[in-house]
Amino acid sequence: MVRTLVLVRHGKAEKAPDDSPDLYRELTPDGRHALEIAYPRTFSLLEDYDDVNVWSSPAIRAMQTAQVVANVLGVDGIEVDQTLYDQNVDAIFAQISTTSEDTVVIVGHVPSLDAIASRLLGMTIRLNKGAALALELPQPEAAAEGEVATPAPASLLWFVDGPKPSVWGSLVSIEGEVTASAGELAASAERFFSNPDDTDALCDFRMAVRRLRSLVSFLSPWESKKQAERADKILRNLLDATARLRGIDIFSQTVDDLVEAGELGENSLLPVACAHERKLERSSFMELVRKKGLVKKLDALVEELSSFRWKKSVLARGLSEEDLRSRFDEELDALDQALFGLDLSSANAVYDARRDAKELHYVANRLGVVLGDERAQMSQYMDEIQRDLGALCNARTNATLADEFRHSPRFRGVRADLGVAGRDQSEVVSAIVSGMKRREASDEAAEEGALSEEAPAADAAEVESTAPTEDATTETPVE
Secondary structure, eight states: OOSEEEEEEOOOBOOOOTTSOGGGOOBOHHHHHHHHHHHHHHGGGOSOOTTEEEEEOSSHHHHHHHHHHHHHHTOOOEEEOHHHHHTOHHHHHHHHHHOOOSEEEEEEOTTHHHHHHHHHHTSOOOOOTTOEEEEEOOOOOOOOTTSOOOOOOOEEEEEEOOOOTHHHHHHHHHHHHHHHHHHHHHHHHHHHHHOTTOHHHHHHHHHHHHHHHHHHHHTTTTBOHHHHHHHHHHHHHHHHHHHHHHHHHHHHHHHHHHHHHTSSOTTOSHHHHHHHHHHHHHHHHHHHHHHHTHHHHHHHHHHHHTTOOBOHHHHHHOOOHHHHHHHHHHHHHHHHHHHTTOOTTOHHHHHHHHHHHHHHHHHHHHSHHHHOHHHHTHHHHHHHHHHHHHHHHHHHHHHHHHHHHHTSGGGGGGHHHHHHHHHHHHHHHHHHHHHHHHHHHHHHHHHHHHHHHHHHHHHHHHHHHHSOOTTOOOOOOOO
16 A cells, blocks of 8 residues: 655656647756756655655656656656556546555646645645655545545645756756767867868867867856866867967968969979978877877767766756856956957967957857857857957968078078068068057047037937926826
8 A cells, every 4th residue: 555655747848749649748858957956856855765666657758757756766667557647536546545555656747646636635736847746645444335445635745846947958058069069079180180181171170179168168167177177178288289280271371372472483482391391290290199199088078078067056056047148248348358458569468369259259159049149149249359360360470480480491492482471471460450450449439429429419318308298297107
């Protein structure tokens, strides 16, 4: 005879498509996540785990909920009962009264669960999705022949309302984006490492590394500290290891452009010297990859991030969209402050600003679903900023490489051409800096002009607002 009865309404479920039966509706990802987080605490209220049986409606959403319950309680099997889906209250009471099982958890639907709880407690009960209500049942009174035996009035042991899936919805969305980003990195890494001579593959690989690193960095306040530090170290090492190789590719492309523009002769040997330098750097890079085991470390990181590790506090309370938006706004404010009066003559300051703009671009693009449309649209703005600053960074790097190569014996025969390339890129730096300064001054002047034009109108509006009108009334409008 059942002594302890626990009634559980299934968790948040997806809406059934028009051509799909109700029976096949599944829990939403955030609904399942909410139950997995909440139920260990909920079912710890059961005093005895040794003799627990779980009954479930055959509906997929109920069986998935029942499986979460069973996992928490260590129950091996789930008893599927069509009566629970049919919501035949009398038939359910009959089974409760006749079973020999001591503790039963029933996972089903409303209104039958509400009706059972209300009848047993003598008051109106409403179970929200995912809610659990535990009752202590006395021995039922004997039923007359042909009647259903209804258990005697029960005692309420405990009641826990269903968890709110919304606070875990962000976690589910973010985990999906991190997994997708890690998968993209794995694919780009396979392409690059299989053919390190492919300059496009290197560019795509570095972008994939930056995207994933941006996500991990943005999420650092809420993720496992060890995971964040390990991910940042591996991804930073990959960027550092490929930086020079990528720099040579950018310089080589600039040299090709100068040849095409006629700034360098068609027979210039500088492109050949650059290609030889890239081969040497590629060999050094691949040796570094082998010694440090970077490929294995990257594979392990991708596997680790497929099960993103949140801090315990986040798993306990969830993560709201407002938390994420506040974090994004803080990062955006910091970038705005860095851009205001940015010292364009400082290579480090420009590089840092570009990096931060690029990271915010990736975050806004990737997490737009939880950040909202307004912040997601900032992705294009951030991309424009980092492109302008990127052109300046690339020109400075090219000028630096041209000067470095002029002092290398491997470039002995092309030093004159390196001088042409270096001067060209120095001029590009000056032109970009001058253009950005003029644009900044123009924007400031336009903003000051707009403010001066708005001031009289604002004063007039202020005077007008203080003047009484014939229709003025002190009554409060009805909403």
